[in-house]
Amino acid sequence: xxxxxxxxxxxxxxxxxxxxxxxxxxxxxxxxxxxxxxxxxxxxxxxxxxxxxxxxxxxxxxxxxxxxxxxxxxxxxxxxxxxxxxxxxxxxxxxxxxxxxxxx
Numbered sequence: 001x002x003x004x005x006x007x008x009x010x011x012x013x014x015x016x017x018x019x020x021x022x023x024x025x026x027x028x029x030x031x032x033x034x035x036x037x038x039x040x041x042x043x044x045x046x047x048x049x050x051x052x053x054x055x056x057x058x059x060x061x062x063x064x065x066x067x068x069x070x071x072x073x074x075x076x077x078x079x080x081x082x083x084x085x086x087x088x089x090x091x092x093x094x095x096x097x098x099x100x101x102x103x104x
Contacts, residue, residue, distance in 0.1 A: 009038035011045075072096050
């Protein structure tokens, strides 16, 4: 039913084979479009979308998260949190937050 097709990559211009088994897989998944990129450009695009890392989106060279100083409402310890405390809600250090979370 399916025959191998030679396609041209829209990114690098290289020709690649869209095999009969790949076509069958696409059909089973309900995909209606043929791939526009060769396997290596698809992998590069996937890695780019994940933040440039092959470890599930975590990269050593990613930008550090902005942290803000705060005082824990439970123990009074100085801590850093990943949000700007507004003052209208209590802020907890990691240990107090974890212990409060485990109570419920």
